[in-house]
Amino acid sequence: MFQDIHPHTISYDPGHGAPQADDHVVFLKGGRVLLGQGEEPALPVFGALPPALQARPDALTYMFSMDGAGFYCCAGETEPFGPFAYSNMRQLRGLEPPQLAFACATAVHIAGWYGRNRYCGRCAAPMQAKGDERALACPECGDVKYPNVYPVVIVGIVHGDSLLLVKNARGEYRYHGLVSGFVEPGETLEAALAREVMEEVGLKVANPRYYKSQPWAFSHSLLMGFFADLDGDPAVTLDGKELAEARWFGRHELPPAESLMSLTWDMIEAFRNGAA
Numbered sequence: 001m002f003q004d005i006h007p008h009t010i011s012y013d014p015g016h017g018a019p020q021a022d023d024h025v026v027f028l029k030g031g032r033v034l035l036g037q038g039e040e041p042a043l044p045v046f047g048a049l050p051p052a053l054q055a056r057p058d059a060l061t062y063m064f065s066m067d068g069a070g071f072y073c074c075a076g077e078t079e080p081f082g083p084f085a086y087s088n089m090r091q092l093r094g095l096e097p098p099q100l101a102f103a104c105a106t107a108v109h110i111a112g113w114y115g116r117n118r119y120c121g122r123c124a125a126p127m128q129a130k131g132d133e134r135a136l137a138c139p140e141c142g143d144v145k146y147p148n149v150y151p152v153v154i155v156g157i158v159h160g161d162s163l164l165l166v167k168n169a170r171g172e173y174r175y176h177g178l179v180s181g182f183v184e185p186g187e188t189l190e191a192a193l194a195r196e197v198m199e200e201v202g203l204k205v206a207n208p209r210y211y212k213s214q215p216w217a218f219s220h221s222l223l224m225g226f227f228a229d230l231d232g233d234p235a236v237t238l239d240g241k242e243l244a245e246a247r248w249f250g251r252h253e254l255p256p257a258e259s260l261m262s263l264t265w266d267m268i269e270a271f272r273n274g275a276a
């Protein structure tokens with residue numbers, strides 16, 4: 001899956017010093033990310049920044065390191081420079097090597113959070129990096145903010161030897177998937193998945209079993225995959241808003257894998273192979 005980058009590791013090093021020439025820098029503008037436009041697009045490195053930007057390392061905020069290389073984000077919006085242009089976030093998924101793709105997606109998630117929290121939500125003073133951990137602190141009222149991670153459940157609904165696949169009615173992803181949704185405040189994961197299944201396809205489920213998780217930077221989420229057994233009538237009632245289609249597939253008639261990086265397809269493949 002996307003996050004499987006062993007033996008590479010992402011770590012937060014509070015003692016990381018000033019940016020070095022090979023450190024990566026995230027620039028965001030209007031929901032797009034600055035990437036090189038060559039055959040192998042990549043984030044700009046500090047050494048490739050225009051001299052005026054290199055002269056202002058205080059405008060860069062350290063986010064994390066991978067294999068010793070730092071990832072920074074830049075405050076505010078910057079006009080494109082050199083061979084770089086603002087690109088759709090989806091391009092990050094295809095970066096090579098794969099560990100760079102995952103690190104860049106994570107960096108864009110965190111950079112977006114910094115960008116949306118430049119001012120204190122309580123007293124409107126400019127926020128400052130907390131320094132000893134990845135957080136922002138308000139120098140006026142002391143409020144502290146940590147990066148947002150939204151919990152999402154993904155449910156593989158099992159009925160004997162069949163699995164329920166769905167297709168979204170909106171958004172960019174229109175391929176086969178599984179029922180999924182955000183966890184509401186006050187909900188357990190088990191309650192959230194039962195509610196999402198009832199809302200989206202009108203089915204009851206029982207015996208939820210945790211499978212695996214996946215950080216999904218593109219929606220600022222932590223995806224948590226469960227399998228659960230159908231409890232009762234298999235007749236689907238589509239909610240009509242979120243889903244365009246929902247259909248039971250026998251284990252041996254499941255469509256071919258559409259993505260090797262997603263938890264959804266890891267789950268579908270596990271079911272196909274009898275591992276779930």
Ligand SMILES: [Zn+2]
Pocket residue numbers: 120121122123124125138139140141142143
């Ligand atoms: Zn404040």
